[in-house]
Amino acid sequence: MYIDATLGAAGHTREILKRGGKVLAIDRDPESTKYVAALHLKNLQVVNDNFSHIDNLVVEFGFTKVSGILFDLGVSTSQLEDAQRGFSFTKNGPLDMRMDPNLAVTAADIVNNFEKRRLSEIFQNFGNERLSRQLADAVFSARQVKKIESTEGLAQIAREVYAKSKVYTKLDPATKVFQALRIIVNSELLNLEEALPQTEKLLEKGGRLVIVSFHSLEDAIVKRFFKSSKSLKVLTKSPIGPTKEEIEKNRRSRSAKLRAAEKI
Numbered sequence: 001m002y003i004d005a006t007l008g009a010a011g012h013t014r015e016i017l018k019r020g021g022k023v024l025a026i027d028r029d030p031e032s033t034k035y036v037a038a039l040h041l042k043n044l045q046v047v048n049d050n051f052s053h054i055d056n057l058v059v060e061f062g063f064t065k066v067s068g069i070l071f072d073l074g075v076s077t078s079q080l081e082d083a084q085r086g087f088s089f090t091k092n093g094p095l096d097m098r099m100d101p102n103l104a105v106t107a108a109d110i111v112n113n114f115e116k117r118r119l120s121e122i123f124q125n126f127g128n129e130r131l132s133r134q135l136a137d138a139v140f141s142a143r144q145v146k147k148i149e150s151t152e153g154l155a156q157i158a159r160e161v162y163a164k165s166k167v168y169t170k171l172d173p174a175t176k177v178f179q180a181l182r183i184i185v186n187s188e189l190l191n192l193e194e195a196l197p198q199t200e201k202l203l204e205k206g207g208r209l210v211i212v213s214f215h216s217l218e219d220a221i222v223k224r225f226f227k228s229s230k231s232l233k234v235l236t237k238s239p240i241g242p243t244k245e246e247i248e249k250n251r252r253s254r255s256a257k258l259r260a261a262e263k264i
Helices: 011-018 030-037 051-060 077-081 107-113 116-127 132-145 151-165 175-186 188-202 216-228 244-249 251-255
Strands: 002-004 023-027 044-048 066-072 203-213 232-234 257-263
Touching (some): 002 011, 011 023, 011 066, 023 030, 023 051, 030 077, 051 066, 051 188, 107 116, 107 132, 116 132, 151 175, 175 188, 188 216, 203 216, 216 232, 244 251
Parallel strands (some): 066 203
């Protein structure tokens, strides 16, 4: 028995099922769970919930001790591709960014209502954005004229700040701002910190915990958890990155970092 804590389009889950595993698949996005449930895959239990509740979900669905737990963190390809979800700065849509549509606060709520100092802190602390103060100033000024309601509107503000500051980067100037807002809207780091300690008692002896993260904030939480755990043996001294072939197949995987541990 296995747990896929971040179901998405069931890429990982299908591979586990092919190899004879039984899977409890969790995702907070109802679009994901609805899509996968409609596939009627055998030996699969799909649950629309937050992985921070993993302990209770295991009891509810009878997955006592499991052989493996997988977290593939961050935003999914399907979420990025849907302009109406507001995750991508390359597609114009409402500035939403909620993985769970039942969440009360959107990215637009944050950029249009948070005070300037708080915006700067969010951009710096959750996006590692070096122009956090200038971006907060620009957002504050822009919203005095007109509410910032679209992904294109926010992305353009970020690009103008970078151009004005004469800072040039390989990344789109909107990248880190969008990351920071998405993390805050979905409480991503808090959920991860709550979920990881629950996994230790769910794994059987020899069971594996595998976590794929996509930015340094997530990776730091995973690394810290592995280091503090007394019941897990770390299998990856350093995080494992994607191969050249994997990046060619999926460009998004270029920033992926995999860490794994085994229950002792």
